[in-house]
Amino acid sequence: MATADDIAKIAEQEAALVFPVFDEATAFAIGSALREKALAEKLPIVIDIQLWDRPLFYAALPGSTASNTNWARRKRNVVRIYHKSTYRLVHEKARPDRTFPPADGLDPVDHVLAGGGFPITVKGIGVIGVIAVSGLPERQDHAVIVATLCDHLGFDHAALALPAA
Secondary structure: OHHHHHHHHHHHHHHHOEEOOOOHHHHHHHHHHHHHHHHHHOOOOEEEEEEOOOEEEEEEOOOOOHHHHHHHHHHHHHHHHHOOOHHHHHHHHOOOOOOOOHHHOOOOOOOOOOOOEEEEEEOOOEEEEEEEEEOOOHHHHHHHHHHHHHHHHOOOHHHHOOOOO
16 A cells, blocks of 8 residues: 555645746756755765756766766656656556566666656646656655755645655
């Protein structure tokens, strides 16, 4: 039942964490908040915020690697196709090899089932981009994004957070 509960909570997060507007200043504010949190907590992550047409924010924190950049890219690609959180898809697809089913036609070089990609949704428009974090266990990658979005959008993080694993 924990998987079904996580899927429902993540869908709730996606429905709630919607921006009235999202622009370069918003991306910088969120990226900077993520970076400050990562520095304070010594999180070895990469932060990558992009609209579909261009990158808006990127930071690589101490301890992160080029591999994290590649994982963030692959997570971005997944959000672009499904318009869902990658951690939600991890649960929905339930594939231990981290690849999509062959029928989905997604090359594992460019797509991965791993938490840490979250859709940027604008009210009245829809999904316009993605926030990707890589470097922590996937549940934590997801959680750091959600916590930052809750702070930015004025939501009670405790009410939207996933339960402890």
